[in-house]
Amino acid sequence: MEQLDEIDKKILRLLQEDAKLTTKELAAQLGLTLSPVYERIKRLEGIGFIKQYVAVLDKNLLGQPITTFCQVSMRYHDKAFINKFEEEIKKLAEVQECYHMAGQVDFLLKIHVGSLDEYHNFVKYKLSEIENIGTLNSTFVLKEIKRNLGYPVH
Template sequence: MESLDEIDKKLLRLLQQDAKLTTKELAAELGLSLSPVYERIRRLENLGVIRQYVAVLDRSRLGHPITTFCQVSMRYHDKAFIDNFEQEIKKLEEVQECYHMAGQVDFLLKIHVGSLEEYHDFVKNKLSRIENIGTLNSTFVLKEIKHELGYRIR
């Protein structure tokens, strides 16, 4: 991986704060002309450092105020069952994030829904139908204390 210089790092910090900044605005902040800034952005995209640009939405205003973390343990741990679980989880729109874990549980899911009834329906009619699930343990978020989207850049 190509190393990042201080200008790259500052550029990434600026984009994490506001990805809608124009190349002209970025150039002014960085003390560069337009062309080098444009080239740096393209290079960072091509390197995969910048994966995508998104709008961050307010999930509560979209009707998804309940956040649940669901720990999933599998009955069997062979490759076919793990692969199947991963493919099925990707199809479930309620699942915001899914991590394959080491430790006492196999997967950790972050799920957003509109109500406890909706979560119950999700578990009963979607999640529990995935083959090979042994146990589910759900915890509900009472209050979000910190939610950062950007990464620390040293």
């Protein structure tokens, strides 16, 4: 992995806080001119430290206030079933995140929907249609205490 200097790290921290910062604004905060800041950002994008720029939306204003974590255990664990599950999950818009896990649960899904009825329909008509699911265990978020979209940059 390529080593980052303190300026690179500061750029990453600043962009995680506000991806809309312009190169000019970044340069002013870093005490540098535009050209080296622009080149550093391009390099950080090129080597993969910066994967994308996104807008973080309000799930409540979008009508999706219900957050559910769904633990999925498979009946059979052969490669074909796992690959098929992963392909099918990627198609479901309600699934915001999916992780293949080690331990008692095979997959952990983070799902956003508008209501418990919507979640019921999602499970009944979409999730349960995926072949080889053994058990589902759903837990519902009562209150979001901490949500950090960034990573620590040391």
